[in-house]
Amino acid sequence: MSRKRQDPVPVPNQKWVASVRDKLLAWYDENRRDLPWRKNKDPYRIWVSEIMLQQTRVDTVIPYYERFMDAFPTLKALAEAEEEQVIKAWEGLGYYSRARNLHTAVKEVAASYGGKVPSDPEAVSQLKGVGAYTAGAILSIAFDRRVPAVDGNVMRVFSRWFAMQDDVAKLSTRKKFEELALHVIPEGRAGDFNQALMELGALICTPTSPSCDTCPVREECRAREWGVQAELPVKKKAKPPVPLQVIFGWIRQGDKVLLQRRPNEGLLAGMWGLPTVEAGKGEVAPGEFLREELCRKGISIELGSVLGELEHVFSHRRWQVTLVEGKIKEQADGNLPEGWYWASEEEQEALAFPNVYRKAFAMVRERKNDSQGIQGRLF
DNA sequence: GACCCGTGGCC
């Protein structure tokens, strides 16, 4: 069997490079969006924006970014903040380890670099949560250093410019594009050029139905020349999320609700939520799994009614949730296990919950409104 | 390389 040889990295000729640089930068100067992190070149502001933008759309990020910068205007302010506040500011954005890593790294910069973001690639790359792309983005945008910042946009644009069929899901492909980028990024305007590549990918060279007719570099694009732009980039399909039956408990004592902090590793690590168990096998009511688990924790409950069902899809899990009401048997003023907590409504508002739990809260609230004047309040 | 880690919007 012969092993399939990888296509070599194309080496663009100088004429093509000069043309693409000029046209793309001219287009960017005219068409760049006025985004909040483009007000200046403060490395801290650039950094925060890049972390938030990881796997997240610009429109989603903007309001979070504004609030975050109001709360933590400087690197020092973020370094001195409590983690709980930082996570609260991230609530609803997802990928919460981004916020924890950012906080860790910012504290590291405060402690080891006098509060100034380092401008050398080795130091920046070592910061927690800063990988090859983000390091390149910070270094090029904030410090105008000629470093590649290859994200999904850039891979799509390059795939089309050179009509390359490499699988963009592979790490090796990204490295190939980084090498390619080094041939194209100009001296002097490295940051603008990297942003122009991404801006082109976001506005013109879009994943589906790219606007080739208005593309500033349509003459330089092999995919367009060959009419294969819709076929590129090549990307291996992701596995579908695995379905999982999950039970949430809505367990009240007086005006307080039982909360559980999730384990420090895995899905929604360290986040607050309702008591959560996986449903096991067997022909019993879903709530039984919850009752038994709580019993093991020394919390004795009587099952109430099913308050509702909801589905929440993560990247790799599909939670099919049954929300079950529970009534505490004896006054449980004794010791709760580590990470468990009776929270009043006021206390709940200070905690950060991922959206799957916020959906459940909303469900309870609706149900409460519906039943008011009919059965009174839920127990 | 494979898998894990959230969420929302779009067609």
Add this chain to the structure above:
DNA sequence: TGGCCAAGGGT
């Protein structure tokens, strides 16, 4: 409706 995607990083 659902599959796909978004300025990725860590393990």
